[in-house]
Amino acid sequence: MEGYDMLKVLGEGSFGRALLVHHRISDHKYVMKEIRLPMSLSGIENSRKEAVLLAKMKHPNIVAFKESFEADGHLYIVMEYCDNGDLMQKIKLQGGNLFPEDMILHWFVQMCLAVKHIHDKRVLHRDIKSKNVFLTQSGKVKLGDFGSARLLAHPMSYACTYVGTPYYVPPEIWESLPYNNKSDIWSLGCILYELCTLKHPVNSLPSHYSYELHYLIKQMFKRNPQNRPSASTILARGCLTKLVKNCLPSEV
Template structure:
């Protein structure tokens, strides 16, 4: 802590706390994350991963790493201070007044640039949510909190642990499918929806019905004044089959966003080439600029032929053949396990809460009038998009994923401990 003065506590959690500090030599403000180190050596290494990953993520739209050090059984990570709060705070402060579409798209493009950068480095964030997206008073968006991120050594590498925040968890996780970069895209879509409506896209009164709504794709439509392009973009990001969701590069190549991408890249990253070309494969050395990232990105593919042998996948479809549906459902054991779980919050990472008298889910943007447990789409305001179940080829994307089939047992253990 030498050289730093603590100004105030910004937040506390199971990991430790985050404080605003003043660096005496540079006369700058930073955020210092103080993490209690576990006793085991493996636990210590796991705690250090956030500092290691953050140090590698050098990008104008990612919270900048300054330094890290250990002292008195704690790991300290010093990072950039974003002086205009986070997106969750910004949304809550709107008081029901919707954001202009131009503002939403300016923020969203910057988020996509950050997500594209980490995916280029084969990093899964795994906890993208509005509370982890920060703002500066100069108008920049910064993706932060890499405490849940996972670095994969190879595109086909598999990991074994799932973390995240239930309101932003994609269908494939509840369906016991592998977590991949397209799962981050779903979470990004949840933020985009929140910016448009000031509400969570999926709301329910229980864990069970929240999961069913996510897996059925039941969400209220956007306010009517938003453009067709914006509505279509959210629809694509909420595709139930992760293979059919666009990658960050495909999103950035959309016509409604290319001008904004060029503006940001001209200021921050140099000129961006959005020309179309053949599908690119993962390489040993990944591109670090938007120019390289989007060099060969095409918007949509005209034909496709694919066979999928993984459980829950789309099997043997082609351009001229019958279209198949993503047919995986949440495991019944999971629904049974959560049917009587007393939880009042599904917004915080890692945490399952047991309330004193309520059995409801309530996030920071929850609307009690919309938190119905109906999942069959009877209400006119609820959209169940059958097109979302249809496969779409996205040949620009080479997905990478982690095998994540053991997280259900971890959730069972957490529920047992809270009982």
């Protein structure tokens, strides 16, 4: 951790710890993921995959990679610090007060742009949930935590291993069927539902939201993955195209 000062522990999990650190030279804050390296060579290679994938994901709506290094039996991944928490925290802080639709769509479009970017690169995130969507004070939404991500051999490939968080897992994974990037679309639909209701998917949406929002969620929750829209198809919908232009810099 040479060159960094630890400020506080942001979270702990089975992987290790997430730390808020200060980079002395740049005087910037970053998040440092500290991962305990397994004993086996295959396990070590698997742990390194997150850093390799994240380094390739350069996009305004994806948490930016700074560097990675290994020391004392740990892998350290240094990435952008999003200074306004995550969507799960935001939902809890609402105290039952529903978000306005324009705010929901502003966040949702940015999530879709991130998902489109990784799918274009044949990457499945496999753990899209409100806790892994981060916010900045400037209003940016950024997809993070690529610890479960998988690079497919080609666009038509499928994955088979069970991963994910139960509330966000699509039917095909529960049924132990091969799955592709449409599993991420189901999980994205779960977040959209959560933003509209402040709850995990169980009942219908509050009626004051537009037909368009109801329709989007219904499409993303199609039981057959082939019938779910891609991120590109979602972003091409009339109600979202203007928002896309506002969210994305012209050079991306």
